[in-house]
Amino acid sequence: MTTLDQPKTKPRQPVLTTSLPGPKSAEIMQRDAAELSTSYMRPYPFVPDHGEGVWLTDPDGNTMLDFFAGIAVSTTGYAHPHVVDSVTAQMKKFAHVCLTDYPQEITTRLAERLVRHIEKPGEKWRVFFGNSGAEAVEAAIKLARNHTGRSHIISTLGSFHGRTYGAITLTGSKTKYKAGFGPLLPNVTHIPYPNPFRPPLGSTPETCGDAVLAYLETLFKTVIPPQEVAAFIIEPMQGEGGYIVPPAGFLAKLRRMADQHGFLLIFDEVQAGMGRTGELFSFQHPAVGEAVQPDIVTLAKGIASGLPLSAMLAKESVMTWAPGSHGSTFGGNPVAAAAAHATLDLLEGVVKHPGCGDSLMRNAAEVGAYILAELRKMQAEFAFIGDVRGEGLFIGIEFVGPDGSPDGKLRDAASQAMFERGLLNLDCGESVIRVSPPLILTREDAQTGVEIMREALRSLS
Ligand SMILES: Cc1ncc(COP(=O)(O)O)c(C=O)c1O
Structure with a gap:
């Protein structure tokens, strides 16, 4: 039986025993509201208590199907036995010594494994480990400036790169991330992201990539001396900004422009990377065209199935900073590294997950294709779905008003209707609603999710 065959057993369904939140969850939410930072948002009244596979259960016994994976993090779902075994084995050896000062075989081996997916003949890469996506981005900014001796960074509108000072400066998605926090990093410029559904600068879906690069060339002639640009940072498929895939060939043209002006190309793969699109890195997906090599890659989120770990990969020719110039107490923690090894085992198919074919990467491609096809049928049924896009289990559904403009209120109503159905x-x-489930999502569980989405959308129309 291939992954795409019709399921033979009745798919598992969410279980809603109480209205949400139930009494135990409500009590925890009340304590949470009293004690935790006021910056946290609580858009949904759900309190996870334990998980299994792609299912999360609250203390009142309500079980939800997870189509967001803690924001594209829980690659192998919850309590995956291979991850649990790997982490437990490392915990029994040691939890921390500090990678900045002492080499550790498990982390060395993880670096070897990661660079294998990017190195080309004659081009060696190296790895710096941190704990979060923002830390990987900070490391990338520091390395780019340190290596080039230049200061300016170009980023894109709609981007999200994290919450630390450098990372929020580069972020271009929402001003609420920056309001009241300035001054931010100097010498950062944002240009539009080539979004084929909403082409910027008066362009078309086909020409939006060229329009964006022409705009940047204009900036280089008028306001930013290109010889002062250290790097261009971009998500090869944009996450927080709306799950957007740029037109094929754009990244190759950007690569040529970077070479012409001598700045580095940083691909932020924190959200779209680690197998989610069906390729380990989204920039390697054929949908973005000819494969191009960046100079620096940032990874986090899905790398360790929920344990805090990030990585900044850089060409050896670029990683020229001096010993002691950058480091981290916890970065590259061996327990997180153990989780990353188990995650890679499943992604690469060294260890197989039942019902998910040869590897989680292939599974992401196949189950993602099924969900995309079903969502496109819904797009034909509901006029308020303007666009369905993505690759693998990196999928965006864009809600529009009658005039085609973005309809955030309708999106919120759809999201709520899906949530209420489990x-x-x-x-x-x-x-946009993002569909970013764990990569162990089987065809059967995907079907359950698709049916819930269809029913929720019908309730709106
Ligand atoms: C593309 C991208 N880069 C960086 C980050 C920041 O990661 P973290 O929240 O782990 O710092 C995120 C988080 O959403 C992201 O999507």
Whole structure:
């Protein structure tokens, strides 16, 4: 039986025993509201208590199907036995010594494994480990400036790169991330992201990539001396900004421009990377065209199935900073590294997950194709779905008003209707719902999710 065959057993369904939140969850939510930072948002009244596979259960016994994976993090779902075994074995050896000062075989081996997916003959890469996506981005900014001796960084509108000072400066998705926090990093410029559904600068879906690069060339002639640009940072498929795939060939043209002006190309793969699109890195997906090599890659989120770990990969020729110039107490923690090894085992198919074919990467491609096809049928049924896009299990559904403009209110109503039917989901962009489930999602569980989405959308129309 291939992954795409019709399931033979009745798919598992969410279980809603109480209205949400139930009494135990409500009590925890009340304590949470009293004690935790006021910056946290609580868009859904769900309190996870334990998980199994792609299912999360609250203390009142309500079980939800997870289509957001803690924002594209829980690659192998919850309590995956291979991850649990790997982490437990490392915990029994040691939990921390500090990678900045002492080499550790498990982390060395993880670096070897990661660079194998990017190195080309004659081009060696190296790895710096941190704990979060923002830390990987900070490391990338520091390395780019340190290596080039230049200061300016170009980023894109709609991007999200994290919450630390450098990372929020580069972020271009929402001003609320920056309001009241300035001054931010100097010498950062944002240009539009080539979004084929909403082509910027008066362009078309086909020409939006060229329009963006022409705009940047204009900036280089008028306001930013290109010889002062250290790097261009971009998500090869944009996450928080709306799950957007740029036109094929754009990244190759950007690569040529970077070479012409001598700045580095940083691909932020924190959200779209680690197998989610069906390729380990989204920039290697054929949908973005000819494969191009960046100079620096940032990874986090799905790398360790929920344990805090990030990596900044850089060409050896670029990683020229001096010993002691950058480091981290916890970065590259061996327990997180153990989780990353187990995650890679499943992604690469060294260890197989029942019902998910040869590897989780292939599974992401196949189950993602099924969900995309079903969502495109819904797009034909509901006029308020303006666009369905993505690759693998990196999928965006854009909600539009009658005039085609983004309809965030309708998106919120759809998201709520899905949640009330037992599907955990999350918004992004102005009016998009992202579908970013764990990569162990089987065809059967995907079908359950698709049916919930269809029913929720019908309830709106
Ligand atoms: C593309 C991208 N880069 C960086 C980050 C920041 O990661 P973290 O929240 O782990 O710092 C995120 C988080 O959403 C992201 O999507």
